[in-house]
Amino acid sequence: MRIPLICLLTLSLTTAGQAQSRFAKAINIGTVDSIWSATLKENRPYLVYTPPSYDDTTSTPQKYPVLYLLDGDAHFHSVTGLIQILGTGVNGTYAIPEMIVVAIPNTDRSRDMTPTHVETGFDGKPSPFFKTTGGMGNFFTFLKSELIPKIEGKYRTMPYRVFVGHSLGGITAINALYTIPETFNAYIAIDPSLWWDNKTLLKQAKTFITGAKLDGKALYVAKANTMSPDDTTGNPHYEAISKFNAVMEAYNRSGLRYGYKYYEKDDHGSVPLIAEYDAFRFIFDGYKVDLGRVLANPRHIVDHYREVSTRLGATFMPSEGALNMLGQIALTQDTTKAIQFFEVGAELYPASFRPHDRLGAIFMARGDKAKARAHFEHSLTRNANNPKTRELLTKLGQ
Numbered sequence: 570m571r572i573p574l575i576c577l578l579t580l581s582l583t584t585a586g587q588a589q590s591r592f593a594k595a596i597n598i599g600t601v602d603s604i605w606s607a608t609l610k611e612n613r614p615y616l617v618y619t620p621p622s623y624d625d626t627t628s629t630p631q632k633y634p635v636l637y638l639l640d641g642d643a644h645f646h647s648v649t650g651l652i653q654i655l656g657t658g659v660n661g662t663y664a665i666p667e668m669i670v671v672a673i674p675n676t677d678r679s680r681d682m683t684p685t686h687v688e689t690g691f692d693g694k695p696s697p698f699f700k701t702t703g704g705m706g707n708f709f710t711f712l713k714s715e716l717i718p719k720i721e722g723k724y725r726t727m728p729y730r731v732f733v734g735h736s737l738g739g740i741t742a743i744n745a746l747y748t749i750p751e752t753f754n755a756y757i758a759i760d761p762s763l764w765w766d767n768k769t770l771l772k773q774a775k776t777f778i779t780g781a782k783l784d785g786k787a788l789y790v791a792k793a794n795t796m797s798p799d800d801t802t803g804n805p806h807y808e809a810i811s812k813f814n815a816v817m818e819a820y821n822r823s824g825l826r827y828g829y830k831y832y833e834k835d836d837h838g839s840v841p842l843i844a845e846y847d848a849f850r851f852i853f854d855g856y857k858v859d860l861g862r863v864l865a866n867p868r869h870i871v872d873h874y875r876e877v878s879t880r881l882g883a884t885f886m887p888s889e890g891a892l893n894m895l896g897q898i899a900l901t902q903d904t905t906k907a908i909q910f911f912e913v914g915a916e917l918y919p920a921s922f923r924p925h926d927r928l929g930a931i932f933m934a935r936g937d938k939a940k941a942r943a944h945f946e947h948s949l950t951r952n953a954n955n956p957k958t959r960e961l962l963t964k965l966g967q
Contacts (some may be wrong), residue, residue, distance in 0.1 A: 575851040592610035593605065597745060598649055599670070602720055608711045609681075609704075615716070616641055618649040618725070621657055628889040629918045634668045634729040635720060637712070637753070639682065639738035641672025648672070649732065649844045657848060658891060661860055665853040666885060668731070671720055680704035682737035683764045684744050705741060709749055717752070729883040731852065735841045739790075740770055743813075747777050754882060755787040757848040759841050760795070763809035771809050774816040784824035787852045787881030790814060791844035792831045806837075828852075843945055855880060858887070862901060867909035871917075889918050904931060915947075922952035931959065938965050 591682030599618040606613050622631060638648055649670050653659070656667040675681070679698050689695050720726065732753040734742040739761025746756045746772070762769045792810045800807075814829045822829055828851040831839050856877050863870045870887050878884045896910035908931055914924035929944035945962045949955060 573669045616672040618670040632725045632727040636731040637856040638672040639734040642674040645672040667897040681708035682741045731755045733757040759791045759844045760793040764805040788827040789828040789848040791838035922948040
């Protein structure tokens, strides 16, 4: 009897979740760290989330994309929660890659997230808020020269970075695309404050996008419904985002993959959560694996991730843990396909002994002693301190 795919996934994932969490007494979603910035002349705290597989000792250690999150203390929970659901295989969902999240809280938001110094807002009134504005250039130096090198020196990262900002953080993301486009691969600007300084970034948009070469980059812009009955003479915030989108849609020939959505039912404060979800799905469009197709043809997973890597401009692979899960599911239905999954694991993770142990066990059960012996021997060349594998080799000899 062939068990439906959704049942197999549910059983395998439930068992894994129970094994990991049954005796847990506390749940930690991140750690707090800090760095002294010589550029900003201050100590900068930050929060770091690592995916569940980061500390998994049963599979080959992976390298991960890194998401840098502005207003980090406000959005840390929502972003890490979305990545946990969409990227770790919960209910068979591998819609986006697992990622490390580096969330940056504010010390002087008006300084770090404004590109120019101004004295008044779009209402023409002065405010103490504007006293330190215009420090975005130094903030970018801090990111490029201090924070990112520290993260990449401490964690297993791959060369794919996402930059996320909301409101003033949104124009920070857009200006990063303008001025340091080599630093990040994807940019998310959520209801960006493009009204800033008489729409200075909006005015630069056409010149930038018609002259830039941005192949492999992605930008997602979310616009909230910030209109109110009092906006009888217009809404500079709302209108600036609309005009920016019009420029991008009309003049983008840069190779930039551009996405935009208007959230009519969300205001400036509520839009980040739903926009983050849509932005991740846009940036990693096509990343999600068709598990039914893969279980029918295990080699499809290699082709799939090759296409994903070409599209995103970085090398992405299925994790060894995911390949093992798929192999275990296939074992309940078709051992030949299970063998193919473990062979893919041996191909993609040539230094790992685990796929060879699994292949050796299957061939041993099939009575194919020669192939079983060969795989166990391959395993021992990668992990000599494995008494169980040596014991199985001895049995094969007998």
